[in-house]
Amino acid sequence: MDLDLHRTDLAGLESAMASGRLTSARLTAFYTDRIATLDPQLGAVVAVDPTAAEQAAASDRRRAAGEPPRLLEGIPVLVKDNMSTGPQLPTTAGSTALARSRPPEATIATRLREAGAVLLGKTNLSEWSNFRSVRSSSGWSAVGGLTRNPHSPERTACGSSAGSAVAVAAALTPVAIGTETDGSIVCPAAMNGIVGMKPTLGTVSRTGIVPISAEQDTAGPMTRSVADAARVLAAIAGHDPADPVTAESAAHPVPVRPADRGLAGVRLGVFRVAEGASPETDAAFAATLEVLRGHGAVLVDPVELPGTAQAAGAELTALVTEFARDIDSYLRSPGVTGPGSLAELVDYNRRHAEVEMPHWGQELFEAALATRGDTDDEEYLAARETAITLSRRDLDAALTGHRLDAVIAPTNSPAWRVELGAGDDFVLSSSATAAVAGHPHITVPAGGAPDGDGGTLPLGVSLIGPRWADGDLLALAAAVQDALPERILPPLPPAVLPADG
Template sequence: MTLTHSARWLVAATLVAGLSVAAPVHAQETQARAQRNTVLRGLDLDRATVLDMQRAMNQGRFDSVGLTRFYLDRIRTVDPLLHAVIATNPAALREAKESDLRRRQGARGPLEGIPVLLKDNIAASGRATAGSLALVGARPARDAFLVQRLRAAGAVILGKTNLSEWANFRSSPSSSGWSAVGGQTNNPYVLDRNPCGSSSGSGVAAAASLAAVTVGTETDGSIVCPAGINGVVGIKPTLGLVSRAGVVPLSLAQDTAGPLTRNVTDAAAVLSVIQGVDPRDPATVAGGDRDYLRALRPDALKGRRIGVWRSAAGNNREVLATLDAAVATLRARGATVVDNLELTDTAEAAELEFPALTTEFKHDINAYLADTPGQHPKDLAGLIEFNKKHASTELRYFGQELFEQSQATSGDLNDFEYRAAREKATSLSRESIDSLIAAKRLDAVLAPTNNGAWLTSLTKGDDFTDFVATSTPSAIAGYPAITVPGGYAKNVLPLGVTFFGGRFSERTLIAIGYAFEQAGRVRKPPTYLRTLP
């Protein structure tokens, strides 16, 4: 597919250092390289944390330029199998060199010189396409606030990741991980399986070691599902912890950005940096101690009370087995487990969520487009017409029913019916979580994150038969959740487990997630199988 990008960005198949397009690599050779080539100067970057990388750079084993070159080369050679990266940043090596010079005076923190990939609905250096050709000409005037925070911490912006176009709010059914700009992202464990979405590229890129860390966004499941299905850690923060300014919206009532990383340490480091009060986002609020790295203690499970939302697994034997293994780990490490708990009113809240989202999307995307410079449609009606005019690319596999349903709403956030639906959905979800935690004196609730990845089909869309998902209560409530690798379906496809809790309980959830991770050491690197035997 031929893409038109801003002059400041290069397609992912281009090697930034020399601006030369890589020669095609045989798929089998690429698969072999993907599995073995994650070591830089004796440090296995698949297993290393950003703290390990900091120590290596401080010791002179490699520098940020070398680390950045490593990831750019890996994107060039491995990403043709995955289609996880939409574009690389031609300024990445310059940013890395600046970080190396700055390091002589002392690193600014755990992300100094660390290459980061961002979901391409997050504005950086004048780019945020949301995967749509309609926004290729958009030129956001400022970096997203979270990107400003990353730069201030010394991180290197490596590039942009693919996503489910418009955060998967254009059509149903659709194929998660597909966008007109980036094509279909593939699961790195089994390439014909789906990566889930909408932060598909971020989850895949983290799993495949295409960057040290990645950032995605979630409205409902778009961080935790791709994290779980791609065998990585994902944190969906409390609404208001991370600014939404500079992020292409779906619904400002539920949208938030968060990290997807190979380990809890890295997720804690990223979240510590990207959180903060932003005058451009009135939802952001001041808080207390938010250096989440301080929460990382291997013994943090001792004395905790953790409830289990077991019924969310349905009758899926592999998911139930993963949940049983997680419960055994928690108990072995000193936690008290309260099993077979139920959340109340989840179905009613979920029914109210969708009509609220359609009104919010029309309002929020119209406001975003009106405020964004560049050549692009100026409102949702314009996006719908753009897609019709470019049907051979944008509507090649599925339509835009959700766009049309949203356009049919008033888009008025003062509408009585809309406000009643949103307020009831939010209050039901918050009460469901808060009352359960209070009644059972819980520190967190454990639930399955996902079932095994389904076969990708661009014509049929996602296969949600017996789909396991637990993201909705936290998403509607605006409460945090962390997913951590918990097991495997068919011994290959990753299964995650989620810990969620009340508002601004990130520190507790990170502590629990880290201790669980250290106790189980479940994650295995991707296998890059073409299909299951």
């Protein structure tokens, strides 16, 4: 039976390999060939690991020898190019300044290998995770150029995990890893019609990942289904002594499979973010709510998050200082080759402006440099305290006060047309409160909007739960995904692999 790799989940791939109808070598070769064929038009993948075929062959040998398959045995995975996978490939964060930097393998990459995954390569991203300029366009980097939305190439793929989202949506990989400081997993996932999970801060190690801020950064899975996201998150989660924020993760293990649950009696608080700003989004969100209500969900409509705007302003003030502190630490860490400080990086960009800054500048870098990364500064301390206090107060008051299982909101408006240098045309975003508070946030595909050219632009619906309730949120998201129509596939060649070929 042929495998439709737009639709076959990880359990289906595992079953095909267990029965002998499929090998990791054939699966990896399929994705490698598809990347070579389609990615020149998409710009999602910056490098394929030269050892990928051997990794797959080693997985097949383990299976043939009767070794028990591990959680991701033989499954190809692409990772965002701000996390190291070891010496085979550079870790650039999209910048030519780090073009020769090959630091030690990130903890998350080690955990993927320990779970049996094939590290297939690196995905493009918004350079420096979109934290160099307020005029930047999501998905562009000096290393990888512009990542294009496979549903409409003139439109944004969102960011900063643009390449990871596009790679999954285009069936260049079954799984990708993204990172998020605020919106960088959920926005590209929604705009490309896939699932993206930002876990509770501290669930996944950040060791070996190019940072913005230790107060908000996290990695997370980007997949076709919630069930796949759960499996991947279970593989990469856990305590890392080198990352103290993960200390509590051992007490909150992520289940390999989301618990089976229906929607009857589930209480969802409806956050109507920027209602009226995007009629297409409003219509799709209303249709989603009606489906969920029809499946027995109880909608508390609306719930308010009154501190959102004030928290967002304080967030940027805090992030600028934290970036200066954390990027200096990263650039000076073992194995990192390139500028040794933010000051040297700013100078590098000035000297290589024709490559690094052809469309926009580095005013966020310069603002960060001016703070000297002083996290004892009173203005900084007040900003971080304001951002966290307001965000956690809002979410905890909504979740507890209304006895909610989750807050539900639209993830995104339809993807906008890219104009390099004009900045991102965000109409709405529901990511900030969960990002600052450290709460888990997952988006699942939820309808779409016409693109004006006969196609459809995907939209997503967000679910935000209590801190450390990632397993419960995954179970709820799986039930929501099951209730909603199938995700919108991009107009690309079919991704069909003969299982017995």
